[in-house]
Amino acid sequence: MVTLSMDQLTAQEAQQYLQAAIVPRPICFASTQDAQGNVNLSPFSFFNLFSIQPPICVFSPSRRVRDNTTKHTLDNLYEVPECVINLVNYAMVQQMSLSSCEYPKGVNEFTKAGFTPIPSETVSPPRVAESPIQLECSVQQIIPLGNQGGAGNLVVAEIKRMHISESVLNAQQKIDPVLLDLVARLGEDGYARITASNIFRVEKPNTKLGIGIDQLPEYIAQHPELSGNEKAQLANVHALPTFFQQHAVRILTAEQIQSIKIALANNEVALAWTLIENSVSHQ
Secondary structure: OOOOOHHHOOHHHHHHHHHHHOOOEEOEEEEEEOOOOOEEEEEEOOEEEEEOOOOEEEEOOOOOOOOOOOOHHHHHHHHOOEEEEEOOEHHHHHHHHHHOOOOOOOOOHHHHHOOOEEOOOOOOOOEEOOOOEEEEEEEEEEEEOOOOOOOOEEEEEEEEEEEEOHHHEOOOOOEOHHHHOEEEEOOOOOEEEOOHHHOOOOOOOOOOOOOOHHHOOHHHHOOOOOOHHHHHHHHOOOOOOHHHHOOOOOOOOHHHHHHHHHHHHOOOHHHHHHHHHHHHHOO
16 A cells, blocks of 8 residues: 655645545535625535534635635635535536636625525525525534644534425435435546436444354355455344254355345345355255
């Protein structure tokens, strides 16, 4: 492996490596305004959900690496500690990117990027009408993380109201990630898009606790053709199937392993165990 000591990298080098490695990152498209009522709109990919009770999001308008200046969003939040976090879907990603241009203070990025401002209900800054989900937030804290170029400023924002477009809700009135079609930030100029083809599901560990890979029969736990992920799926059961108490160790054929792998790829763990049982019982 390549090992890097962060204190030996320039800020630009650290930024390049870290932003390329810690991905994908959701995008906080923050609308703010200053004490004079001038509106600013800017995206930040240092962003996430941190609490449910109370409902808290955090994001970071970092100091610019090149000249250590602060961004208008941060300046505005010190004057008016409110914001709207507008989530970014694929239909608006190019406009969002355009809004990130460093226009002079007082220039309205809603106008520059062609977005539609609509009034918020609990905070002063407007919402982005084109955004499928809008979070009206009251800023609880701003925590400076340093004073050099690249230093973050952790904004702790409590969500006061959430607006959800009906277009992203399924028949059960739940948010459908495919309909939502969000984008996320990668390194350099890269973005990722949440689509049906790249969504997969991982079953949560059951309440009775999974037995663990160390409790699998050795010929499964040590099988070179089964990946760590596949073994973990098989080990997320609260007890071994009873047939393992009746059969000795067996060698699974390549065809049997392939069938098991297909079942696990489809998240059909019970079927995979049935295939293992059948492969043993017929030998």
